[in-house]
Amino acid sequence: MFEMTSVKAIIYTPNPDRPELARQIRRVESDVLRMGALVEKSFRLSHQALFDRNLTAAKELPLLDKQIDRFYKKIESDCTVIMALQSMTSKDLRCLSAFMQLVRDLERIGDYAKDIAEIAIKIFPYPPHPSLPDVALMSHHAQAMLAASLVALADLDEVGGRSIKRLDDTVDRAYEKLYQTLAHQRDVQGVIEPILLLVLVIRCLERMADHATNIGQRVAYIVTGQR
Amino acid sequence: MLLLGFLLGLAVGIGFWVWQQVQLKLYLGQLLKPLTPRSAKLILLQPQLSRNLALVKQQQQNLQQRLQTYENLLQFAPFGYLQVDEENQLLWCNEQAKEILYLQRWQPGQVRLLLELVRSYELDQIIEQTRDLQRLQVREWVFHPAFESAAAVIESKSLVLRATSLPLAKGQVGVFLENLQPLLDMTQARDRALSDLAHELRTPLTSIRLVVETLQDRIEAPLDRWINRLLQEVDRLICLVQSWLDLTQLETNPSIQLNRQSLEVRSLIASVWETLEPLAQRQQVQLTYSGPDHLWIYADKSRIYQVFLNLLDNSIKFSPPSTTILVEAKAIEGNNKQDSAIEINIIDSGVGFCEVDLPYVFERFYRGDKARSHSSVLDNSSATTTVGSGLGLAIVRQIILAHGGSIQAMNHPKTGGAWLKIEFPEVVANS
Numbered sequence: 001m002f003e004m005t006s007v008k009a010i011i012y013t014p015n016p017d018r019p020e021l022a023r024q025i026r027r028v029e030s031d032v033l034r035m036g037a038l039v040e041k042s043f044r045l046s047h048q049a050l051f052d053r054n055l056t057a058a059k060e061l062p063l064l065d066k067q068i069d070r071f072y073k074k075i076e077s078d079c080t081v082i083m084a085l086q087s088m089t090s091k092d093l094r095c096l097s098a099f100m101q102l103v104r105d106l107e108r109i110g111d112y113a114k115d116i117a118e119i120a121i122k123i124f125p126y127p128p129h130p131s132l133p134d135v136a137l138m139s140h141h142a143q144a145m146l147a148a149s150l151v152a153l154a155d156l157d158e159v160g161g162r163s164i165k166r167l168d169d170t171v172d173r174a175y176e177k178l179y180q181t182l183a184h185q186r187d188v189q190g191v192i193e194p195i196l197l198l199v200l201v202i203r204c205l206e207r208m209a210d211h212a213t214n215i216g217q218r219v220a221y222i223v224t225g226q227r
Numbered sequence: 228m229l230l231l232g233f234l235l236g237l238a239v240g241i242g243f244w245v246w247q248q249v250q251l252k253l254y255l256g257q258l259l260k261p262l263t264p265r266s267a268k269l270i271l272l273q274p275q276l277s278r279n280l281a282l283v284k285q286q287q288q289n290l291q292q293r294l295q296t297y298e299n300l301l302q303f304a305p306f307g308y309l310q311v312d313e314e315n316q317l318l319w320c321n322e323q324a325k326e327i328l329y330l331q332r333w334q335p336g337q338v339r340l341l342l343e344l345v346r347s348y349e350l351d352q353i354i355e356q357t358r359d360l361q362r363l364q365v366r367e368w369v370f371h372p373a374f375e376s377a378a379a380v381i382e383s384k385s386l387v388l389r390a391t392s393l394p395l396a397k398g399q400v401g402v403f404l405e406n407l408q409p410l411l412d413m414t415q416a417r418d419r420a421l422s423d424l425a426h427e428l429r430t431p432l433t434s435i436r437l438v439v440e441t442l443q444d445r446i447e448a449p450l451d452r453w454i455n456r457l458l459q460e461v462d463r464l465i466c467l468v469q470s471w472l473d474l475t476q477l478e479t480n481p482s483i484q485l486n487r488q489s490l491e492v493r494s495l496i497a498s499v500w501e502t503l504e505p506l507a508q509r510q511q512v513q514l515t516y517s518g519p520d521h522l523w524i525y526a527d528k529s530r531i532y533q534v535f536l537n538l539l540d541n542s543i544k545f546s547p548p549s550t551t552i553l554v555e556a557k558a559i560e561g562n563n564k565q566d567s568a569i570e571i572n573i574i575d576s577g578v579g580f581c582e583v584d585l586p587y588v589f590e591r592f593y594r595g596d597k598a599r600s601h602s603s604v605l606d607n608s609s610a611t612t613t614v615g616s617g618l619g620l621a622i623v624r625q626i627i628l629a630h631g632g633s634i635q636a637m638n639h640p641k642t643g644g645a646w647l648k649i650e651f652p653e654v655v656a657n658s
Contacts, residue, residue, distance in 0.1 A: 033342035148375035154343035
């Protein structure tokens, strides 16, 4: 598994220009993984905010989001600089361009986590909705997908990357089911804000899972060059 | 003639041998030139040379062995250890570290980025910081292992870890990892058990009090003295149990219980002092307040009242007669609204805290120096406060933390007495 990874393979290339390039790519990869760790953290915090009613966690998120944005901009410009100044193989190029797209996906997941935290603050005064445990399970599934996509990225594991698409089906089904339950509720007592907010939450989660799937696909693309 | 021929042959042979030896010594001398400046004399030192070589070899073996021993020791150490190179690639880690960080995927000899194996932003941060500052760093954080299936995510338990990282040569960083979770679990279990006990005690204590009250009316003089004493003690016990329950509730549910409103600091402290007046008069202790006339905080009135009651009661008890307790309040202007705070200092002229006790004074039932903690005769008279129970300062701290503030205990350099410094964030309408 180790030898086929492009990032690692470069280290062993005898060409004297390469070690520098390898180091640069590795540095970008570290930043991508760092950003991944942050996004994972904000996803987890958003989960705590919404399901454990932890408002301190919700307040931490805007700060994390700023950090994630900084990483996003830095990685994008680093990739551009490397691509502009170094000549490289098609695989390295593929790797860098995939990184650039993949951080976009990561950044979106971070944004949705922030949205969920905002919703958590709005939904706080209402009593918990009976569908909440199902939503929590959906959130767990989406988090597992993000973790799987980041592991695939770290290992540059093509098979792992592609398999995330299958996990996405679980989340899609949960979305469909929850949407039906929430949308077809009748004779609702009082305001419908909590229901509305929950619909927004499942929408966010569904989008987050989609972006995680995208990351998996991009990992496969780095390795094989095929979409 | 034959003999001459033989001698000649021998001479030539010996000549060759000598020449070869000289050549060899010259060669050796050249070879060892960089090793010693006195290489010219080496020709004479050949036997020593081989001895030295053997010695060096022996030393190397010893060093190798020591290295092996240290590695083995680290391997089975009761804490985690990992080492990364200047690019944050994992070079080595021991069994404990593998277990704590779920590093089973890593095989010895593999060189991989640590972040590829453990996506922990905090761990990465502490390593970077150690390398940048070239200084030992200690940090505690909650580590959440990531899993790739929802079922595992639900079952996963987060761990409180403490990392101590130190800079090594060539930009490498070594990190010791301690799993604090078992300790934390134990503390929680202990607190829970005590809270359960307190909860169970409350009902029988209330019954006892009712019985004592009933008896009080029926028992006549000289014996009613005992009943009154009993009532006081029961009240103390009830108060202790109640404070413990309050404290637990504050700890587990810090922010929800607060009933915040705008409070004026000066009048609040004045009303607390009024309550404590009888006690203060007996000790002939005065209160001096310095600070702006109108300083507002946004807080829960009854809780903050309790804070000052406990603190001032403490101060009075530990003040020598005819001294003054100083209360200082001021607003600290920050660069923006979030930085500004209200600071309140309470300073007495007593004996102060014992230096070694300072880190622990806010812990439950912590009793340090005898001079400060010895329950005096005055204890019984202050059933309104929790001082004397060993919970007073712990409750104070929890209340202030619940308000998002902080409290520090020090000794005042001038008076030598206790100095408690409270800070509240969020200045509300201070104009």
